[in-house]
Amino acid sequence: MLLRVENATMSFDGFIAINDVNLTVEKGQMACIIGPNGAGKSTMFNLITGHLTPTEGRVFFHDEDITGLAPHTICQKGMGRSFQRTNIFPRLSVFENVQVAVLAHARKSFNFFTPAKDLVQEETYALLGDVGLVDEAHSISGTLSYGFQKQLEMAITLASEPEILLLDEPTAGMSPQETTSTIELVERIAQERDLTLLFTEHDMDVVFSVADKITVFHQGAVLAEGKPEDVRDNPDVQRIYLGEAA
Ligand SMILES: Nc1ncnc2c1ncn2[C@@H]1O[C@H](COP(=O)(O)OP(=O)(O)OP(=O)(O)O)[C@@H](O)[C@H]1O
Ligand SMILES: [Mg+2]
Known part of the structure; x- marks a missing residue:
């Protein structure tokens, strides 16, 4: 397994933003985390990339325990990340x-x-x-x-x-044309460079066109996980997430 998060919990002064979450990403996968605002998606990214250290639980990259390592150390190991705000x-x-x-x-x-x-x-x-x-x-x-x-x-x-690319809302604030070209770019580069992708995204058209595995977060926990079509048909997901967006 390329990336494995085991029983991760993140508490901010008693507020549990991530509650006992398990997550795996296989090499070559196009994995997507979705969920309503505040569900814990960016926090999860921060736990994986070392920008936050989980209160409990471990993060493994290539079966190496990387929990608590500095972001630049994790980056050197092959984990690339883009931010919601650019670092240009x-x-x-x-x-x-x-x-x-x-x-x-x-x-x-x-x-x-x-x-x-x-x-x-x-x-x-x-x-x-x-x-x-x-x-x-x-x-x-x-x-x-x-x-x-x-x-x-x-x-x-x-x-x-990087070997895996973590993209937190890569199309946020983009026009439909910019969204399309960004997604084409990401898909082309992922293919050319044999990259694994873990991304979050609010645009469901993008999610369902790119992802081969979707994990649904709700209130800091995993509500559902699986193939896009299974997640789409899951009544819990429709209730908390897809219903809300409609
Ligand atoms: N540094 C922090 N200190 C305190 N609370 C935080 C901190 N970071 C995040 N939170 C809280 O944790 C919860 C999860 O936030 P997070 O940013 O991970 O959500 P998200 O799923 O990425 O949401 P969005 O879709 O809006 O980007 C929210 O309630 C947020 O207010
Ligand atoms: Mg976020």
């Missing part, structure tokens, strides 16, 4: 943002005689090509459209060469 340096160019990420991952030592712009040129352009941003390489990142910023964020995340 707005004053740097698109190229520079990706270059910084490539350098951070490669930990290439700076040579005083090599201008910084020549470092890791090839890798940086390859990543820009992957996400369709070569033409924007010299644009200042802060001036990019929202859709382009998301593509840039994807390139930054991919620079760490």
Whole structure:
């Protein structure tokens, strides 16, 4: 099993945001967590990526116990994550943002005689090509459209060469066109790079077109889990979630 969360509980000063949750993701899976606002989806992501340490329970990646490790340590092990808010340096160019990420991952030592712009040129352009941003390489990142910023964020995340990609609401705030192109991008990159995906999403069209396994969270616990069609037909799910969205 690539990722395994065992009996995770997260309490914030007595408020139980995650209540004894088990979750597994197999290599190659397109796994999605859905649930109403406040169900605990982002908290679950934070427990997996090390941004929070569970009050109880363990997290395993490749059968290694990663509970309590720092986010950058977990990232180095092959877990990539994008945030609901972007982590782009707005004053740097698109190229520079990706270059910084490539350098951070490669930990290439700076040579005083090599201008910084020549470092890791090839890798940086390859990543820009992957996400369709070569033409924007010299644009200042802060001036990019929202859709382009998301593509840039994807390139930054991919620079760490992840094996699993965690995407927390990748299409939040996007127009229908941006949503479609973002999802096409995610699916293409996942396939090309043989990536496993764990994502959250409120757009049910996206969920049902991408996911091959859905876990439904409700009030910090798993309400249902399974193949998309089974989850869709589950009366509990329809009541708490799909019904609400209708
Ligand atoms: N740092 C925190 N301190 C206290 N309570 C928190 C903290 N983070 C999250 N919570 C609470 O935990 C619950 C779960 O929040 P979480 O952000 O995980 O939900 P979510 O499923 O991601 O919701 P959304 O769909 O709105 O993104 C909420 O009630 C939230 O207020
Ligand atoms: Mg959330």
